Amino acid sequence: MSLEKAKKYLESKGCLDHVIEPEIATGTVAEAAAALGVEPGMIAKTLSFLQGDKAVLILVEGDAKVDNHKYKDTFHTKAKMIPYDEVEHWVGHAPGGVCPFGINEGVEVWLDESLRKFETVYPAAGNDHSAVKLTLPELEEVCNAQGWVDVCKTPEA
Template identity: 55%
Template sequence: MSIEKVKTYFKGFRIEDKIEEFEISSATVDLAAKALGIDGARIAKSLSFMVENNPIIIVMAGDAKVDNSAYKQYFHTKAKMLIYEEVHNLIGHDVGGVCPFALPGNVKVYLDVSLKRFETVYPAAGSSNSAVKLTCDELEKYCSNFVSWIDVCKGWKEIV
């Protein structure tokens, strides 16, 4: 089970006790926000894409959406999300529990700056009824195969 992989992975950092498991689903931003009793923007959703035949994950704020133009400028290709079966086979977590932890070595992780406006965020922990509360610095530290912070999302920026 994917959450067990994350718990084992977190044991290496001595943070396995930070994982919260719920009686209800946290598989979507809205469900996770309800389970945690927080604003959905603080949910750190992990979306899976294919770039040059390699799977990647972009972790972004719950209210952010991929900006196709910014994505293409950064990755030099169109945004192509993985389908359900690809997520399971290539990422190692199922849709609803995808997270940036306990990943295969070829799955690179990018964190979107949309997360940085929050003191703490809540990514999933490998199952459709789990989350872990982390600061952005902790998220960067604990994620598997972290590459960089990027700015490829829209819909979350405040108008000035």
């Protein structure tokens, strides 16, 4: 269901032909990188947070981790991940396929600066056997991002 929702949304944005459906799992960064033949950092990992009664998605480089201090400085609230068993309710996609395409109404989407080192990135497309190949300008436009934030630490940091 989530894959179909994401594909319908991507079709409305003229990007359905960017969807990739490998036969092997893409539910984790390592699996997705192996399935797509790219470095792990190019996987645009979608992290889900609760800010009060609002769900927020932040797409980050596959190798990045959230820096709690940066997050709080940016959003003026503590970083609180959505509990695993509640992600689908809040976002519209289950863990392993969370993406910014075909999401529930009112969910905000942000892009982290950690993605800027890549020309092309691969977010999921609604399930654990999918991805979407997008340039950064395409990603910005297609996911209706609120903007760019700097809330992560990367392995180099």
